[in-house]
Amino acid sequence: MGIMIQNLSRRTFLKGTAGAGGLVLGAQLAPQWTFAQAARAQSAAGGAFNPNVFVTVLPDGTVSIVCHRSEMGQGIRTGLPQVVADEMEADWSRVVVEQAPADEDKYGYIDGQNTDGSRSIRHHFTILREMGAGARYLLEQAAAQSWGVDASEVYAKNHRVYHTNSGKSADFGELVEVAAGLNMPSGEAAPKPSLKDESEWKYIGKVVPAMDHFDITTGGANYGADISLPGMKIAVVARCPVYRGKVKSFDATEAMKVPGVEKVVEIPALADDKPAEFRALGGIAVIGTNTWSVMEGRRALKIEWDMGPFVAHDTSTYYDTLKESARKGGAVVRNRGDAAAAMDGAAKTLEAEYFVPYFIHTPMEPPAGVVDATSTPVRIFAATQSPNESRQYVAEALGIKKEDVACEVTLLGGGFGRKSKPDYLCEAAILSKMVGAPVRVQWTREDDIQNGYYHTASAQTLKAAVDDGGKCTAWHQSGAWPSILALWNPAQKVGFNIEYGLGLVDMPYNAVPNIRIENGEADAMIRVGWYRSVNNIQHSFAMNCFANELAEAAGRDPLEFMLELIGDPTNLDLTKDGVEEYWNYGDSIDDWPIMTGRLANVLKIAAEKSGYGKAMPKGHGLGLATHRCFHSYVATAVHVVVGDDGSVTIPQVDQVIDCGRYVNPDRIRSQVEGAAVYGNTVARCGQISTTKGAVNESNFHDYTVSRMSNAPLNVRVHIVEDYTHLRPCGVGEPGVPPYTPALINAIYNATGKRIRSLPVRPEDLAKA
Amino acid sequence: MVKLRVNGVSRQYNGDPNMPLLWYLRDELGLTGSKYGCGAGLCGACTVHVDGEAMRGCITAIADADGKDVTTIEGLDPKGNHPVQRAWRAHAVPQCGYCQAGQIMQAAALLSRNPDPSDQEIVDSMDGNICRCGTYQRIFAAVKTAATEV
Numbered sequence: 081m082g083i084m085i086q087n088l089s090r091r092t093f094l095k096g097t098a099g100a101g102g103l104v105l106g107a108q109l110a111p112q113w114t115f116a117q118a119a120r121a122q123s124a125a126g127g128a129f130n131p132n133v134f135v136t137v138l139p140d141g142t143v144s145i146v147c148h149r150s151e152m153g154q155g156i157r158t159g160l161p162q163v164v165a166d167e168m169e170a171d172w173s174r175v176v177v178e179q180a181p182a183d184e185d186k187y188g189y190i191d192g193q194n195t196d197g198s199r200s201i202r203h204h205f206t207i208l209r210e211m212g213a214g215a216r217y218l219l220e221q222a223a224a225q226s227w228g229v230d231a232s233e234v235y236a237k238n239h240r241v242y243h244t245n246s247g248k249s250a251d252f253g254e255l256v257e258v259a260a261g262l263n264m265p266s267g268e269a270a271p272k273p274s275l276k277d278e279s280e281w282k283y284i285g286k287v288v289p290a291m292d293h294f295d296i297t298t299g300g301a302n303y304g305a306d307i308s309l310p311g312m313k314i315a316v317v318a319r320c321p322v323y324r325g326k327v328k329s330f331d332a333t334e335a336m337k338v339p340g341v342e343k344v345v346e347i348p349a350l351a352d353d354k355p356a357e358f359r360a361l362g363g364i365a366v367i368g369t370n371t372w373s374v375m376e377g378r379r380a381l382k383i384e385w386d387m388g389p390f391v392a393h394d395t396s397t398y399y400d401t402l403k404e405s406a407r408k409g410g411a412v413v414r415n416r417g418d419a420a421a422a423m424d425g426a427a428k429t430l431e432a433e434y435f436v437p438y439f440i441h442t443p444m445e446p447p448a449g450v451v452d453a454t455s456t457p458v459r460i461f462a463a464t465q466s467p468n469e470s471r472q473y474v475a476e477a478l479g480i481k482k483e484d485v486a487c488e489v490t491l492l493g494g495g496f497g498r499k500s501k502p503d504y505l506c507e508a509a510i511l512s513k514m515v516g517a518p519v520r521v522q523w524t525r526e527d528d529i530q531n532g533y534y535h536t537a538s539a540q541t542l543k544a545a546v547d548d549g550g551k552c553t554a555w556h557q558s559g560a561w562p563s564i565l566a567l568w569n570p571a572q573k574v575g576f577n578i579e580y581g582l583g584l585v586d587m588p589y590n591a592v593p594n595i596r597i598e599n600g601e602a603d604a605m606i607r608v609g610w611y612r613s614v615n616n617i618q619h620s621f622a623m624n625c626f627a628n629e630l631a632e633a634a635g636r637d638p639l640e641f642m643l644e645l646i647g648d649p650t651n652l653d654l655t656k657d658g659v660e661e662y663w664n665y666g667d668s669i670d671d672w673p674i675m676t677g678r679l680a681n682v683l684k685i686a687a688e689k690s691g692y693g694k695a696m697p698k699g700h701g702l703g704l705a706t707h708r709c710f711h712s713y714v715a716t717a718v719h720v721v722v723g724d725d726g727s728v729t730i731p732q733v734d735q736v737i738d739c740g741r742y743v744n745p746d747r748i749r750s751q752v753e754g755a756a757v758y759g760n761t762v763a764r765c766g767q768i769s770t771t772k773g774a775v776n777e778s779n780f781h782d783y784t785v786s787r788m789s790n791a792p793l794n795v796r797v798h799i800v801e802d803y804t805h806l807r808p809c810g811v812g813e814p815g816v817p818p819y820t821p822a823l824i825n826a827i828y829n830a831t832g833k834r835i836r837s838l839p840v841r842p843e844d845l846a847k848a
Numbered sequence: 849m850v851k852l853r854v855n856g857v858s859r860q861y862n863g864d865p866n867m868p869l870l871w872y873l874r875d876e877l878g879l880t881g882s883k884y885g886c887g888a889g890l891c892g893a894c895t896v897h898v899d900g901e902a903m904r905g906c907i908t909a910i911a912d913a914d915g916k917d918v919t920t921i922e923g924l925d926p927k928g929n930h931p932v933q934r935a936w937r938a939h940a941v942p943q944c945g946y947c948q949a950g951q952i953m954q955a956a957a958l959l960s961r962n963p964d965p966s967d968q969e970i971v972d973s974m975d976g977n978i979c980r981c982g983t984y985q986r987i988f989a990a991v992k993t994a995a996t997e998v
C-alpha cells in the first residue's frame with residue numbers, strides 16, 4: 081500500500097515539473113514535499129475540506145494527513161497518520177503525508193514539536209484519534225445533509241459514507257464541498273465524535289507499510305543536504321578543536337585561490353558570558369558554489385587559535401577525576417533505610433566500579449541545513465528534530481523575533497539527539513545574512529565527531545550487601561558525570577532531576593530494604609548533550625551487571641536473583657525514599673507509573689524465549705538484562721560466542737518490549753532491532769578521547785561503529801501483548817540500554833571475564 | 849575535459865579533475881540520491897557504479913571516470929523496480945534511509961557479479977556500508993531475497 085501511495089505522489093511530481101535534476105527548490109523536491117505543498121495550496125484556496133489542522137481532504141478524495149514530528153527512521157510519518165486514518169475510516173492507499181512546518185500554535189500545544197524523548201506516539205495517540213474521528217463525523221454529517229436523512233442513519237467505511245436504509249453511498253471526495261461548509265460542534269453540550277472501539281481498528285496495532293520507502297529506495301527522498309534554493313551558497317566552517325576556543329588570526333590567501341571558493345568570513349566567537357546552549361560557537365567559514373571547493377578551501381586555510389579555557393581537558397586524567405568523584409559520592413538523591421549500617425553487619429559485601437566514556441551520535445547524515453536570511457520571513461529548510469527551537473536560536477543569532485523565522489523539516493538521516501541542537505542552523509543563518517544569499521552549511525564527518533555534543537562520560541561506584549540467605553540487604557550506587565545542564569549553566573557541577581530520572585533514582589530493585597544513591601561533582605569541559613536513551617545507558621549497564629556480580633557472590637542464579645531484587649509487582653513510589661521532583665520523562669506518574677511487575681514480566685519472557693538455563697558449549701554465554709525507560713519495559717537476552725583470540729560473535733539476541741498500546745508493530749520491530757545494533761556500538765565500538773582539550777578521533781576509522789560483520793544479525797523482537805490496554809510508551813530509545821549489560825553478562829558467562837568499562841575490546845577478552 | 853555517461857546521458861566536465869564524483873553528481877548534476885557520510889571511503893553512503901563496479905564516489909576523482917559509465921541510485925532502474933529495490937521494500941529495510949542508496953548500489957553490484965553469494969560473501973561485500981540505524985539484519989535478508997530474482 082505504501083508503495084502505491086508513493087507511486088501516486090511520484091506521478092504527480094513528474095507531471096508537475098520538468099523532471100529531476102534541477103538545482104532549484106521545487107524542481108528538485110521529492111514527491112513527499114511537492115504533494116504536501118499542493119495539498120496545502122488547495123486547502124488554502126478553499127478547494128478542500130479541512131476539518132482540523134491535521135487533516136485535509138481534496139476533491140479527488142485524497143486524504144492528506146499532517147505529521148508534525150520529525151522523521152529520522154522511527155517511522156513516525158507512518159505511525160501518526162495511521163492513527164488518524166483508522167479513526168476517520170480513510171483508505172490507506174489514498175492517504176498522503178504532509179510534513180508540518182514549525183508551528184507551535186497548531187502542532188506544538190501538547191509538547192512542542194521537538195522530536196526526542198520517544199514521546200510522539202504516547203503524547204499524541206489520543207488527540208490524533210480525536211482528529212480522525214472529528215473528520216469522519218463531519219463527512220458523515222455532510223452525507224446526511226446531502227441526502228436529507230438523519231445523521232444517525234449514515235456511517236463511514238473505507239473512504240465512503242453509506243446510508244443504511246437506501247444503500248446510497250458517496251466517496252469522501254464527493255463530500256468535500258458540503259463538508260467544507262460545516263463546522264465542528266463546539267461548546268459544552270456539543271456531541272463528541274465517538275472513537276472507534278478497539279475491535280474495529282484496521283490500522284492501529286497492525287503492520288502498515290512505511291511511507292517513504294519508495295522514495296528512499298530510488299534516491300528521491302530529501303534530507304538536509306539535498307535542499308537547494310536559487311542563488312544558494314554552500315559553506316563549511318573551521319571550528320576551534322577545543323571547546324570555546326577562538327580565532328586569533330587567519331590567513332585566507334590560499335583558500336581564496338581554490339576555484340569555486342567565493343568568500344572566507346569569520347563567524348564571531350560566542351561572547352564569553354553566553355552559555356553554549358545550541359548557539360554557533362564561531363569559526364572561519366569558507367563559502368562557495370560547491371561542497372568540494374569549500375572543503376578544499378577549508379583545508380587551505382591558515383588559522384591561529386586561542387585554544388581557550390578547556391585545554392586541560394585530557395580524558396587520560398579527566399576520567400580519573402570522575403572515578404574519584406564517584407567513589408567520594410555527594411548529593412544524596414535517593415535514600416531508603418540505612419545502607420551503611422546494613423553493609424557493616426552484612427554476611428558479605430561487594431564493591432565494583434563501572435565506567436562509560438564519551439560517545440558521539442554520528443547520525444549517518446552529518447548536520448546540514450539551509451537558511452535564507454534574505455527572505456521575509458527568514459526561512460530554514462533543515463534536517464532538524466526541533467523546528468521551533470531552530471527558529472528560536474536562528475532568530476537570536478540574527479537579532480530578530482522568532483515569529484519572523486519559518487522552518488520546514490526535511491527527512492533526517494538519523495538524529496539520535498544530535499539534531500535537536502540547531503547550532504549548525506545558527507551558523508547558516510549568520511552566514512546567509514553576511515553574504516546576502518541563502519546558505520547551506522554542511523558539516524563533515526570530522527566536524528560531527530570533533531565538534532559535537534557528547535554523550536556524557538560517567539563513573540559509578542556500586543556497593544551491596546547480602547545476608548546469610550543470599551538476599552540483597554543494601555544497595556549503594558554513586559555516580560559522577562558532567563551534566564547536560566552545563567550547556568545552560570557552565571558552572572553546573574552535579575546532575576539534575578532529568579538526569580537522575582534516567583535509570584538512577586528510579587533504580588527498580590524495590591525488594592532491597594536499604595538503598596542509597598548519590599551524585600558526585602564533575603566539571604563540564606566539553607559540550608555534553610543527549611544521545612539516544614541518554615544516561616540510561618550507563619545506569620542500565622552498571623545496575624544489571626552489578627546485580628549479576630552480586631548473584632554470583634551470593635551463589636545464586638542471576639535470573640532468579642534479579643527477579644528477587646525487583647520483588648513483588650507494585651507501582652514504585654519514589655517519594656517514600658526522599659526522591660525530589662522525579663521527572664518521569666515529563667509525564668504524570670499516575671498516567672505512567674513505574675510498574676515493577678511489567679519489568680519482571682519482560683525479563684521472564686526474555687529468559688524463556690532465549691532458552692536461558694540450557695547448557696552451552698565452551699566459549700558460549702547467554703546474558704540477561706532489563707530496564708525501564710521512556711515508560712517502556714525492555715529485557716534483552718544476548719547469546720555470545722567468544723573465541724580464544726577475544727573475537728565476539730552474536731548468534732542470537734532476544735529483545736522483549738512492553739510498550740503498552742502500540743501502533744505499528746513492524747516499525748517497532750525495526751526500531752528495536754536497530755537499538756540492538758546501536759547498543760552493540762556502545763558496548764564494543766568507538767569512544768571519544770581528548771588530548772589538550774581536542775577530540776582525538778576524526779572519522780569512522782578511529783571512531784568505529786557497528787558494521788554488518790560485527791552487528792547482531794539475528795535479533796528477535798517480542799512485543800508484549802499483556803498490557804496493550806495501558807497507555808502507549810516510548811519505542812525509539814528503550815531498546816538501547818539493556819543491550820550492553822546483557823552482552824557483558826553473556827561475555828562473563830562465556831569467559832569468566834567481568835567487563836566494567838566500555839567499550840569491550842577483543843584484547844580484553846583474548847586468552848593470555 | 850572529462851567525458852562520461854551518467855545514467856545513460858553523456859556529460860562533459862571542465863572543472864577540477866580532482867573533484868570527487870560524489871560532489872560532481874550532487875552539486876553539478878543535482879543527483880542527490882548518492883549521499884555524503886564520511887568523505888573518506890569509510891561508510892559507503894556515496895556508492896555508485898562505475899562501469900558496473902561499486903565505487904565510493906567520495907574518493908573517486910571525476911577524472912578517473914573519464915570515458916566511463918556511471919550509474920547512480922536514480923538510474924539503477926527506470927521504474928525503481930530493480931530486484932534489489934523491490935527486495936528492500938518487501939523487507940521494509942529502511943529506517944532513516946540515508947545509507948540505503950549506497951547499500952542498494954553495493955548489493956546490486958554484488959549480485960550482478962555473483963548472483964548466488966554465500967552468507968559470508970554477503971557480509972564481506974556489505975561490510976563497508978555503515979547503517980547507523982542498524983538495519984543490517986534486514987539488509988542481509990533483502991540481499992538473499994534479491995538473489996533469488998536476479
Ligand code: FES
Pocket residue numbers: 883884885886887888889890891892893894895904905906907
Ligand atoms: S561518503 Fe563515501 S564512503 Fe563515506
Ligand code: FES
Pocket residue numbers: 153444493494942943944945946947948978979980981982983
Ligand atoms: S537507514 Fe538510517 S543509516 Fe541506514
